Amino acid sequence: MEYNFREIEAKWQSYWSRNQTFKANEKTDKPKYYVLDMFPYPSGAGLHVGHPLGYIASDIYARYKRHQGFHVLHPQGYDSFGLPAEQYAIQTGQHPAITTETNIATYRKQLDKIGFSFDWSREVRTSNPEYYKWTQWIFIQLFQSWYNSATNKAEDIETLVAIFEKSGNENVCAQAEDGIELFTADAWNGFSKQEQENILSKYRLTYLSDTEVNWCPELGTVLANDEIVNGVSERGGHPVVRKKMTQWSMRISAYAQRLLDGLEKLDWPQPLKDAQTNWIGRSQGASVKFAIENQEAQDVIEVFTTRPDTIFGVTFMTLAPEHDLVSKITTAAQKEEVEAYIEATAKRSERDRMADVKTISGAFTGAYALHPFTGEKIPIWIGDYVLASYGTGAVMAVPCGDQRDYNFAKHFQIDIKNIFEGVDVSEAACEDKTAKITNSDFLSGLSVKKATKLAIYEIEQRGFGKGKINYRLRDAVFSRQRYWGEPFPVYYKDGMPQMIAVEHLPIVLPEVEKYLPTATGEPPLGNADHWAWCTETNSIVSKEKINNETIWPMELNTMPGWAGSSWYFNRYMDPANDGAFVSKEAVNYWKEIDLYIGGSEHATGHLLYARFWQKFLFDRGHLPVDEFAKKLINQGMILGTSAFVYRLEGTQTFLSKGLIENQKVQAIHVDVSLVNSADELDIEAFKNHPMNKDFKEAIFKGEKGEIIDGVNDTYVVGREVEKMSKSKYNVVNPDAICEAYGADSLRLFEMFLGPLEQAKPWKTSGISGVHSFLKKMWKLYHHDNTFFVSEEKASKEELKILHKTIKKVQEDIENFSFNTSVSTFMIAVNELAALKCNKREILEPLLVLISPYAPHISEELWCKIGNKESIATASFPIFDANHLIESSKVYPISFNGKMRFTLELPLDFSKEEIEKKVLAHEKTQAQLEGRTPKKVIVVPGKIVNIVG
């Protein structure tokens, strides 16, 4: 009886699906465990072998947890809004929903072949109206909320209105954005509705604002910074301009501190936590106001500094060229120079400015600030090393203590005042914080730490500013000028945004004829006719009926890709609920993800936004926990091994890899499927491949240097490890692997490739190892080609093998070292095969051990040995350390001049047990060696000493 993996795998995949083996259900007493993969965007290219790596790992863990008696939630879904489907729609006119549907079908077919234990009854798709109804609902909740820093949580906007009505904004203005003036309760009550709304929008957690964006007129859309290369769009090379646009933003900055604090209790990879910490970019210091000579009192320059202790070292100020005060304070004499400089910087993209750090440029405004303590005149400069987008867009320049200020001062010959005791600043600034402050009035003689404290105290006492914590984290722009995204549940009444009441959700994406921006530059939704809101019928009506009385225009932007992915993990808990985004019962049972697996590229995107929304929904009482994923693992990328042929430059002759030295050759990617495991090229297949039409008549010289006629020489390709991608012709399709070796082989091999978290190259030739292991395992259960398992009692030796394996595999799974447990299986099967072991007592638990890794073959054999229920419901075997004692290794060590012997034992033994066992061991050992037994001393920890 052969190991017919194709038949076995098809059989069990259909069994699992028919019996809903992996369906999760809250009505149970078992402890819960929630294992989740980051859901995929269903691209048209389908899956390659790199994609399932994380899914296999999470599947192994989910199956393991089921064996451990946990009630496991392990769902899967699709992040189905996205750009590629929209671009395909622009090119072909096909509705993105259709493309998406087709792609999902392909994904599902591919995933099903690998034998995952997903509960597909809970599938979510972000582009389904039943799903994005709740994305819209969350948006409305954010709009209806503000962040109260007194209670340190988000609250209903009504509580803010109540405060305003009672006492104005005196006590809450500090948390709001800059530019809010103080008002009293009376003033508030006297404001018009519109004025009140304008004020409230500065507190709401999502708000409209004029944001400067990278606008590409040619593409009709906003581009992210990384979509711009050298000032033109990455795609198409079109010019990009900075443009102010009214956009929705999310006030994530309100959560900066809590997002930072929350990291501490998360079991996430350190690099990922560091990335978030850097991204949030907390810096502690002071904000200080500098008055300007000959200017009105309210025109002050506010700076943020992390070194208030160096305030007496200030010799000039630098403003960002875009700073609001620049035009106001520039003197007539300097006007021309300043304007020229501003124009020059505006031409350079932000990216250029960042890339070019060495060139020092700037201009003097002619104005002077006044030092708050000394009253000295301080020249005000502008320079593009100061960024408008960070802090206040202005710095107090201390050349002796900051290298950039130092360089600027040297370049423009501005004074450099030394305020550090015994430090030479003639060559460079002193940036370390060990020097004592001197030459600084009341700060002289103090250490940096003490001086900083005192400086802030004095600044606050004298009213020049206050201690402040600054964050790099910016509010997130939430509007996209795209079609294929969630529409906002918003209409505009007299230009003011209005939320559509929750009972009228979802606001379904309208049909459009064209997926491009309109002729007038409106987003694609501007093409929709049926896109106006009627407040009488509470429904969407034709745009032509807009009368600005009962029928109003609707929002034309859509939400960004991260909207739907910021809360989907909560939806899996209760995916069909029509009355809430998740029911209280479901979320109180499942609470949060226990294990989340996905790529590290989401560190500062998805994983930060999702934490933000989770905290917000927690604050508003919709969720029981404020972090959504307890443990997170980043799986490494699987890289492709590209193959190359070498064309002798300017000819139609291809040289084999061994011939290319000292030759001028051009390396050309060749489809990896045309190359065998010995790196030899199938020349006929190469010539017939559609991508090689031009090479039909090409000549191939093999390793021996002869022209290949197909008999006596072979063409060897070059190899290189690269990212797996269609354009590099190095993509390996999991379907082909399943067809040739089976899903169990694929699963084992993906784990065997190397540590889960590391990047590693794919080499199909290696799969033969795990495949022949499965065949060997199959043979353990078969004799003379018929199935046979003996009921005989297992021997000591066999039990030792089993328990060694249980222990190792359990440790490996819990440490996520899935690669080493595959080796453990191989060793166990080899050892059992050598003993010709066919005993149920050993073979049955062995199947449970391996079933998370290779579920199909395990189910088949499990069924054959007489089990009626799926192996998924079997308990994990219990490790018994007693079976391991004799496998301990003994070796001599010399310690403090005496000879001792070290005996390695499993750690599960208690001290007394070890003593007893070792004594027995030593007795037999001594008998064998013909000596007297030695005294046994058990040292706590690893080593047992047998003293000679």
Added chain:
RNA sequence: GCCUUGGUGGCGGAAUUGGUAGACGCGCUGGAUUCAAAAUCCAGUUCUUUCGGGAGUGUGGGUUCGAUUCCCACCCAAGGUACCA
């Protein structure tokens, strides 16, 4: 520049709390089986050697009876990030 992770045979990678470095797999070599091939099985495979050994986990130091493991300095690679005041 800064932060993070890593560096072990021809290759992917093992090695618990400091205790026989190179498990397991690929590849390679030899053998068995076969008319032959595939498949399967067995043996060998860090380097070096005068066959006694000797060297060896990026480099140089240190701690230790003993270091891939701990400490210090440096080199290299990958990923993240950046005129952040």
